[in-house]
Amino acid sequence: MSEQVFEATIAKDQRIEPRDWMPEGYRKTMIRQIAQHAHSEIIGMQPEGAWITRAPSLRRKAILLAKVQDEAGHGLYLYSAAETLGADRGDLTRRLIEGRQKYSSIFNYPTLTFADVGVIGWLVDGAAICNQVPLCRSSFGPYARAMIRICKEESFHQRQGYELLMTMMRGTPAQREMVQDAVNRWWWPSLMMFGPPDAESPNTAQSMAWKIKRHTNDELRQRFVDMSVPQAGALGVTLPDGDLRWNAEREHYDFGEIDWSELKRVISGDGPMNRERIAHRRRADEQGAWVREAAAAHAAKRQGVPA
Ligand code: BYC
Numbered sequence: 001m002s003e004q005v006f007e008a009t010i011a012k013d014q015r016i017e018p019r020d021w022m023p024e025g026y027r028k029t030m031i032r033q034i035a036q037h038a039h040s041e042i043i044g045m046q047p048e049g050a051w052i053t054r055a056p057s058l059r060r061k062a063i064l065l066a067k068v069q070d071e072a073g074h075g076l077y078l079y080s081a082a083e084t085l086g087a088d089r090g091d092l093t094r095r096l097i098e099g100r101q102k103y104s105s106i107f108n109y110p111t112l113t114f115a116d117v118g119v120i121g122w123l124v125d126g127a128a129i130c131n132q133v134p135l136c137r138s139s140f141g142p143y144a145r146a147m148i149r150i151c152k153e154e155s156f157h158q159r160q161g162y163e164l165l166m167t168m169m170r171g172t173p174a175q176r177e178m179v180q181d182a183v184n185r186w187w188w189p190s191l192m193m194f195g196p197p198d199a200e201s202p203n204t205a206q207s208m209a210w211k212i213k214r215h216t217n218d219e220l221r222q223r224f225v226d227m228s229v230p231q232a233g234a235l236g237v238t239l240p241d242g243d244l245r246w247n248a249e250r251e252h253y254d255f256g257e258i259d260w261s262e263l264k265r266v267i268s269g270d271g272p273m274n275r276e277r278i279a280h281r282r283r284a285d286e287q288g289a290w291v292r293e294a295a296a297a298h299a300a301k302r303q304g305v306p307a
Contacts, residue, residue, distance in 0.1 A: 010211055015141035018084035026210055029203065030140050031087045032101075033212065038078035039096045039103035043277050045071045047111040048120055056114060063160055064117060070153045077150065081142040090292075097282045105263055106193045108271030115168060115175075115182035121161015122235075123183075123190040123228065129154045130224045131194060134214035162231070169236050176236075183232070184240045191255075192263040194221040200260075225253050 002021035009016055016022055045068050052068065055061035079089045095101040106124055111117065129151060136147045168175040195201055195217040207213040215223075225244075232239050243256035265271060 010139055013137075013211070015144060016139050017141045025206070026212075027085055029207060029210070029212060030143065031082055031085050033207075034078055034082040034085075034143055035087065035092045035095070036102050036104070038075045038082060038092070039101060040107065041071045041075035041078060043096075043103045043107045043281060045075075046277055046280055047107055047109070047273075048117055050111055051114060051117050054114070055117075060114075060164070067121075067157050067160065070157065074146075074150045074153070077146040078143075081140075081146050084142045093285060097278060097285060099269060099278065102267060104193060105266040105271065106189050107277060108266050108273045109185070109189055110273055112185075113178050113182060115165070115178040116186070118161045118164035118168065118179065119182040119186045121157050121159075122165055122231070123161075123186050124193070125154050125158040125161060126228065126231075127190045127193045127224050129158060130220050130227065134220075137211075137214055139211040162235070165235055165237075179235075180237050183237045187240050188258065188262075189266075191221055191224070191258055192266075194218075194224065196260065196263065197258075222252055225255050229253050 003023070006016065006020065006022055006026075009020070016026070048064060049068050052061060052064055055064050079092065082092060083089060092101065096103065106127075111120070132147055132151050132154065136144055136151060138144045138147065165179055168179050198204060198216045198218045201217050204213060204216050208216070229239065229244065241256045243254060245254055247254045266274070269275075
């Protein structure tokens with residue numbers, strides 16, 4: 001009976017809520033995806049965070065600080081959504097630190113110049129929006145609702161990145177070169193954010209049937225390419241792909257072969273910055289232990305429970 005109610009709710013495009021009956025596989029998939037998403041937001045604070053002290057003006061510093069704080073907020077909404085399914089945030093963090101749970105491949109690349117901050121806003125947040133807007137209609141209520149707010153903030157992040165790049169492109173030849181160099185380094189990893197090709201994506205079929213995912217990895221990757229090509233033109237940069245051209249028959253841009261061995265390497269922990277990212281997260285967790293203990297002791301005291 002409960003399974004029928006679950007199936008009927010999915011079929012009617014209504015939301016599954018935390019107290020509803022759900023198959024164990026659905027619960028596990030949701031915890032996996034939401035936890036990976038939360039970890040990505042938190043680890044994603046590091047590449048841009050590295051530029052807060054070096055931002056070239058007070059205005060740029062304030063903008064970057066606000067953006068990185070937004071990412072912490074996104075991580076928190078998402079950990080809360082995972083907790084409605086019975087997961088424990090401390091346990092999820094341990095799994096991340098011990099390499100037992102994944103986070104987005106994109107955050108394992110270094111941010112070498114300030115242009116990288118702009119390109120992360122334009123391409124990485126742009127890819128995130130492409131992937132996340134359909135997740136606002138995801139079948140699990142708390143995840144779908146968290147996505148609505150996250151997407152609004154991501155749109156702002158994307159525009160700030162594009163505006164920063166526009167400003168640099170109006171600057172000196174050296175600034176324009178910095179932008180082009182950053183685009184060259186981030187373009188292919190941004191395409192990899194959408195995950196393996198559909199034929200090699202073990203989770204897509206089931207997640208589409210449960211209406212967790214609304215589009216396949218390849219569909220969203222194509223949407224992102226189609227959206228980015230005119231933006232690159234307006235900016236005056238070249239995307240580093242000699243095979244990129246409009247296909248009038250398909251009404252989409254064709255693009256070159258992605259190096260899937262690179263994505264596999266980065267996902268399995270061997271990307272350019274994987275070790276640094278996890279070591280930094282582990283250090284922050286250890287250094288924050290006393291704050292968590294003090295907060296728990298304070299909460300217990302207020303409830304009249306001896307610490
Ligand atoms: N990186 O069967 P598949 C942000 C894993 S944060 C690492 O296609 P699925 C931002 C995948 O998890 C952006 N791992 O899986 C923050 C699976 O592994 P397991 C984060 C990847 O779940 C700060 C295996 O490969 N966004 O925007 O159906 C600053 C097979 O893949 C990746 C989200 O997390 C990858 N790129 O589809 C700026 C969005 N791709 O668990 C920006 C939510 C795949 O089976 N997540 N894997 O061992 C999703 O939409 C989906 O989980 C994915 C993958 C499309 C990513």
